[in-house]
Amino acid sequence: MMADGALSDLIRVLADRCTGCEACVGVCPTGAIEMREGVAWIGDACNLCRACVSTCPAEAIEVAATARAEAAEGRGVWVFVEHRRGQVAPVVYELLGQARGLAETLGTKVSAVLAGEGVASGAGAAADPVAGEGAGPLAAELIARGADEVLVVDDPALADLREEPVATALADLVRERKPEIFLFGATALGRSLAPRLAARLGTGLTADCTGLDIDPGRRILVQTRPAFGGNLMAVVVCPHHRPQMATARPRVFRPLAPDASRRGEVITFPVDGSRLLSRTRLLDYAEEVTEMVKLEDADIIVAGGRGLGGAEHFSLLFELARLLGGAVGASRAAVDAGWIPYYHQVGQTGKTVAPKVYIAVGISGAIQHLAGMSSADVIVAINKNPQAPIFKVANYGIVGDLFAVIPALIEAIKRRRS
Amino acid sequence: MRIIVLIKQVPESTEVRINPETNTLIREGVKSIINPFDTYALEEGVLIKERLGGTVVVMTMGPPQAREALQDAIALGADEAILLSDRAFAGADTLATSRALAAAVRKLEPYDLIICGKQAIDGDTAQVGPEVAEFLDIPHVTYVRKVRELEPGRAVVERMVEGAVETVEMSLPGLITVVKDINQPRIPSLKGIMKARRATIPVWTPADVGLPEEVVGLRGSPTAVEKVFVPQVERRGEVIEGSPEEVAEVLLSRLQSVGVL
Numbered sequence: 001m002m003a004d005g006a007l008s009d010l011i012r013v014l015a016d017r018c019t020g021c022e023a024c025v026g027v028c029p030t031g032a033i034e035m036r037e038g039v040a041w042i043g044d045a046c047n048l049c050r051a052c053v054s055t056c057p058a059e060a061i062e063v064a065a066t067a068r069a070e071a072a073e074g075r076g077v078w079v080f081v082e083h084r085r086g087q088v089a090p091v092v093y094e095l096l097g098q099a100r101g102l103a104e105t106l107g108t109k110v111s112a113v114l115a116g117e118g119v120a121s122g123a124g125a126a127a128d129p130v131a132g133e134g135a136g137p138l139a140a141e142l143i144a145r146g147a148d149e150v151l152v153v154d155d156p157a158l159a160d161l162r163e164e165p166v167a168t169a170l171a172d173l174v175r176e177r178k179p180e181i182f183l184f185g186a187t188a189l190g191r192s193l194a195p196r197l198a199a200r201l202g203t204g205l206t207a208d209c210t211g212l213d214i215d216p217g218r219r220i221l222v223q224t225r226p227a228f229g230g231n232l233m234a235v236v237v238c239p240h241h242r243p244q245m246a247t248a249r250p251r252v253f254r255p256l257a258p259d260a261s262r263r264g265e266v267i268t269f270p271v272d273g274s275r276l277l278s279r280t281r282l283l284d285y286a287e288e289v290t291e292m293v294k295l296e297d298a299d300i301i302v303a304g305g306r307g308l309g310g311a312e313h314f315s316l317l318f319e320l321a322r323l324l325g326g327a328v329g330a331s332r333a334a335v336d337a338g339w340i341p342y343y344h345q346v347g348q349t350g351k352t353v354a355p356k357v358y359i360a361v362g363i364s365g366a367i368q369h370l371a372g373m374s375s376a377d378v379i380v381a382i383n384k385n386p387q388a389p390i391f392k393v394a395n396y397g398i399v400g401d402l403f404a405v406i407p408a409l410i411e412a413i414k415r416r417r418s
Numbered sequence: 419m420r421i422i423v424l425i426k427q428v429p430e431s432t433e434v435r436i437n438p439e440t441n442t443l444i445r446e447g448v449k450s451i452i453n454p455f456d457t458y459a460l461e462e463g464v465l466i467k468e469r470l471g472g473t474v475v476v477m478t479m480g481p482p483q484a485r486e487a488l489q490d491a492i493a494l495g496a497d498e499a500i501l502l503s504d505r506a507f508a509g510a511d512t513l514a515t516s517r518a519l520a521a522a523v524r525k526l527e528p529y530d531l532i533i534c535g536k537q538a539i540d541g542d543t544a545q546v547g548p549e550v551a552e553f554l555d556i557p558h559v560t561y562v563r564k565v566r567e568l569e570p571g572r573a574v575v576e577r578m579v580e581g582a583v584e585t586v587e588m589s590l591p592g593l594i595t596v597v598k599d600i601n602q603p604r605i606p607s608l609k610g611i612m613k614a615r616r617a618t619i620p621v622w623t624p625a626d627v628g629l630p631e632e633v634v635g636l637r638g639s640p641t642a643v644e645k646v647f648v649p650q651v652e653r654r655g656e657v658i659e660g661s662p663e664e665v666a667e668v669l670l671s672r673l674q675s676v677g678v679l
């Protein structure tokens with residue numbers, strides 16, 4: 001049966017294939033699917049997310065193809081170099097590392113795209129591409145981290161990397177050199193600049209990716225990203241437009257160890273500064289002096305729950321977190337008891353975090369708490385009660401008294417450091 | 419000041435749970451709401467109107483039922499609402515969404531400021547604001563936590579970036595996307611609810627905003643979601659046993675060997 005709703009020409013159920021298993025009904029995030037006479041029926045609430053398409057065991061749901069463009073052309077994997085005060089953002093090295101693998105599969109080059117004011121100093125003149133060795137410090141480091149070439153655009157109008165002039169400069173470069181892939185860090189700057197550039201180029205942009213791979217058969221970039229607050233993973237492609245653009249989440253991909261013996265080219269592009277207009281201007285940049293690492297940004301979180309038994313015991317967790325360079329989180333029970341302020345709360349009604357390590361101390365692991373932290377890479381649970389649900393999601397479980405285990409952990413870390 | 423607020427209707431909860439028997443998603447209460455970040459965008463628009471005078475126009479692109487979100491917005495202080503809705507708009511990625519919204523905004527010129535939420539809690543891309551600004555050829559600032567100064571032609575805003583706050587001056591017309599720190603959204607007034615009930619909300623199609631159907635919706639979208647899946651939460655855990663000193667040592671070496679310490 002065809003959906004007779006607004007979307008009938010875009011998505012449809014093949015009635016002869018539908019087995020009536022209702023798997024699609026459960027998977028639909030907008031509740032758009034119902035059963036009519038034993039066959040799935042898709043209503044107007046459908047947003048074409050394709051959850052049902054990939055779930056249907058009978059392959060009974062079809063979606064029309066997306067936008068077509070001229071044969072997608074272009075070669076090369078580009079990485080945008082975010083930098084501030086002469087420091088390259090770490091995500092750039094992570095992306096260069098990932099880009100190397102992509103470029104090798106594609107049989108092409110990795111280019112680091114360096115825009116800014118004064119970035120070319122010593123980076124090599126336009127007419128004289130030089131080896132990595134003779135390049136300026138930024139370019140040399142980019143080559144050591146995996147770039148085959150560094151494309152440099154240098155102009156006072158590119159100071160502070162304002163979105164508009166940088167997008168103009170990058171759009172010119174893209175049109176001239178036609179890369180097939182262009183990657184940005186999913187930072188405040190990357191998530192502001194990349195969409196501007198994508199709209200200017202009329203191409204697709206996949207947000208905040210945690211997976212980037214090549215499908216060699218189709219020669220396209222396969223991009224995996226969390227959506228619905230991390231509750232769902234989506235695989236996104238941009239088959240017919242170039243470049244395929246993505247922002248990638250920091251601290252997901254691994255940087256290569258710097259290799260000073262790598263060689264690469266530095267190519268500086270002339271630019272007409274009068275075209276690089278910006279209608280925004282940075283008046284001030286003030287670092288936020290926060291004593292603790294922000295919970296959402298922390299690589300390591302030590303979180304406490306009801307098992308802590310009182311406000312005073314949180315100091316143990318603060319000490320452990322400080323030693324590990326992490327932040328302190330809490331379950332709702334601990335916050336409701338008034339032991340720790342609300343901004344430490346992790347879970348459905350608190351913050352959603354995705355650290356590398358989440359150490360849950362005296363937390364039972366109610367589903368609402370798990371919703372806020374289950375995407376941590378590694379979960380450690382320390383709890384007296386072996387039946388606590390937290391152990392179901394933990395990679396490492398310690399059944400024991402936190403007042404013995406945490407001090408032992410603190411001592412063990414101090415011993416290793418000294 | 420003429421302010422345009424872009425809002426998206428989203429499912430109330432993004433929590434997805436798995437039915438262990440069928441291994442499928444369970445979604446309860448698929449009630450639709452205004453994207454939470456957009457309620458801050460709307461509140462900021464209404465606050466500016468109350469301070470400086472002017473009008474707030476709220477706009478969404480979505481299925482026919484997205485009208486409810488617009489009515490809610492009127493109840494919260496918006497003066498006018500416009501719904502972009504047509505089968506041709508369906509299945510849009512951020513590029514096609516932004517292209518349609520920008521074309522509709524052009525019909526509302528002149529305006530001073532467009533306000534968006536930081537991101538939608540379902541799509542989670544945060545791309546629509548900057549893309550709309552690019553299509554309209556106006557400046558934009560993302561992650562705004564405070565509008566410090568606002569006058570015809572010029573604004574000064576505070577923007578949150580990694581570990582720092584930027585103060586940015588921008589020319590107007592311009593677009594900002596806002597974070598939750600910016601204000602505390604009000605609850606609808608009785609008067610507002612009455613007004614929302616009576617409001618007539620025009621519905622615009624691609625033709626109404628001057629766009630051919632090939633450049634909006636699924637057909638105008640360069641990206642496609644090929645597949646979605648639920649990230650695995652169950653883990654095969656290792657239980658570490660022994661004295662407190664022993665478990666501490668074992669745990670630290672495990673964490674080191676998996677490269678997280």
Ligand SMILES: Cc1cc2nc3c(=O)[nH]c(=O)nc-3n(C[C@H](O)[C@H](O)[C@H](O)COP(=O)(O)OP(=O)(O)OC[C@H]3O[C@@H](n4cnc5c(N)ncnc54)[C@H](O)[C@@H]3O)c2cc1C
Nearest residue numbers: 206207424479511512534535537538541542543544545546
């Ligand atoms: C699982 C999944 C993954 C997706 N991944 C991508 C992707 O990587 N790239 C991509 O291009 N598309 C993607 N999409 C499509 C995308 O969700 C839609 O294009 C959507 O219409 C806008 O994107 P968003 O929800 O991310 O909004 P955001 O860009 O996060 O929204 C930011 C702000 O823009 C305004 N806004 C957003 N949508 C509307 C609207 N319809 N009407 C009025 N104002 C609006 C609101 O102020 C909102 O706060 C994905 C969709 C799904 C279901």
